[in-house]
Amino acid sequence: MSVDFKTKQLEFTRYIRDPAINPAPADVKTERMAMYRELIFNNIEGFLAGNFPVIRKILDDRQWFELTQDFFSKHRSKTPYFSEIAEEFLDYLENERANPSDYPFLLELAHYEWVEMALSIAKEDIKPNQQPSESLLKHTVKLSPLAWPLVYQFPVQLISPEYLPLEPPGQPTCLIAYRDQDDEVKFIEINPMTYRLLEVVLEHVQIITEDCLNQVAQESHHPNPDLIITGGLQILKDLAEKNVISVCGTG
Structure with missing residues (x-):
């Protein structure tokens, strides 16, 4: 049959x-x-x-x-x-x-947990920055392929059996996930300005640091834009030391 x-x-x-x-x-x-x-x-x-x-x-x-x-x-x-x-x-x-x-945060929490796995097995590789961070202002920078800016409604990094929020807080949670030189995946909580700096870098593929800072300062409408530029430069220097951003040639 x-x-x-x-x-x-x-x-x-x-x-x-x-x-x-x-x-x-x-x-x-x-x-x-x-x-x-x-x-x-x-x-x-x-x-x-x-x-x-x-x-x-x-x-x-x-x-x-x-x-x-x-x-x-x-x-x-x-x-x-x-x-x-x-x-x-x-x-x-x-x-x-x-x-x-x-739970209302279920999808965001799942994405947060997936990021760690996805970054750990990502095939991309990076080389440590050779340029000193002190000279960053006139250099072009780009976001490392192993660094992902993230924004969530809920503070997903805090969720546990003891903390199960049913309503999102007033401000979103901004994070940067990255894989370091030892192939360890790490997360850093960042403020909205840092997230916007990384977003601008990502939008332009690579951009002169000074231009990036000027754009974010202009968007902020801060009464003293030099404060934004100074603070943003220090943030980018710190991220360059972690190889979250890659420092390229001079602009």
């Missing part, structure tokens, strides 16, 4: 994804199907727990199982690589998840 392989495959995978609503293939032993289901689901669940440890910690076992099962059953991943499952989980949270009982 001929078997339609595609039909049989769909029957098999539908049960694996959600055995609660899909019958097991009639010609495969129940115990074997349960083993397949457990093996595949546990691999996905374990990978998500390892990449989103704070989310796992703030949810109880039932909430975590329901979340991972919902992702497992509904989301159609575009990649076969385990290292990209975390990004697929983000896509699911942003575009498919619809549970009003979820």
Whole structure:
């Protein structure tokens, strides 16, 4: 008797994804199907727990199982690589998840946790700055490919089982995530002006430091723009020492 392989495959995978609503293939032993289901689901669940440890910690076992099962059953991943499952989980949270009982910061927290993993495996590399930071004003600078400015409504870096905000604070949280020379991923909380400086650098691909500072000072409408320029220059010097920004040639 001929078997339609595609039909049989769909029957098999539908049960694996959600055995609660899909019958097991009639010609495969129940115990074997349960083993397949457990093996595949546990691999996905374990990978998500390892990449989103704070989310796992703030949810109880039932909430975590329901979340991972919902992702497992509904989301159609575009990649076969385990290292990209975390990004697929983000896509699911942003575009498919619809549970009003979820914490309002869930997507932002997931993105924050994903950043650490994504930066740790990023293939880009950087060379330490050779130019002294004292001469930064007349040099062009660019943002390191291993440095990502981030802005969130919630203070995601503070979220824990003891701190679960239901409303965002009045001011957004600005961070810079970067991978250092020892390949360690670090996060720095920054103020909105620093975020804007990095945003301007990123917008221009590379820009003379003085021009960047003048633009931000002008945008700020501060009564004493020299204060913005002086403060901004020191900030960029500090970030250059961490190789968050790369110092290029003179302008």
